[in-house]
């Protein structure tokens with residue numbers, strides 16, 4: 005397992021070791037001991053999520069607030085996405101900054117999104133199966149979101165806006181400044 009820092013403290017890109025042979029390949033896609041040693045965290049995931057989306061679907065930017073905040077380890081089982089994590093940790097020096105990482109079944113990369121981040125992704129391939137581990141349970145009442153095309157965040161989703169497909173919830177999401185007005 006290789007780990008790479010991003011410009012956002014605690015947000016890492018991980019690449020599992022892949023063992024190929026004449027049959028195909030094997031990899032440990034996740035190992036708690038290895039993960040915590042490499043990230044220097046004491047993370048225990050409790051819920052796995054999976055979603056399937058066609059090209060242009062954008063899910064996000066979401067987070068759960070307060071005691072139900074979730075760290076996520078995200079990866080793509082099929083297809084390709086641009087995955088985005090936005091730092092909204094109140095005291096962070098990189099508050100409001102984001103990373104955008106191309107994750108695909110091909111490149112086998114994973115992104116660790118710590119608690120205190122907004123998260124979202126857009127599908128670039130014809131379809132994508134997205135899989136992620138969460139270190140806290142789903143709690144609908146704690147859900148919060150920011151519009152993914154927010155002008156202040158200025159995220160480059162690398163796809164024409166005309167191709168995007170958002171849920172009504174995401175279309176109606178507040179702007180970054182409306183959600184974090186006190187900053």
Ligand SMILES: Cc1cn([C@H]2C[C@H](O)[C@@H](COP(=O)(O)OP(=O)(O)O[C@H]3O[C@H](C)C(=O)[C@H](O)[C@H]3O)O2)c(=O)[nH]c1=O
Pocket residue numbers: 053055063064066067123124125142171
């Ligand atoms: C997140 C979640 C949702 N649901 C139910 C609630 C709805 O009936 C249905 C679809 O939920 P939603 O439209 O919020 O799904 P996404 O738009 O993919 O949301 C996710 O999108 C971005 C990428 C994230 O990082 C979050 O994990 C999550 O917010 O699944 C559950 O039952 N459990 C869950 O953990």
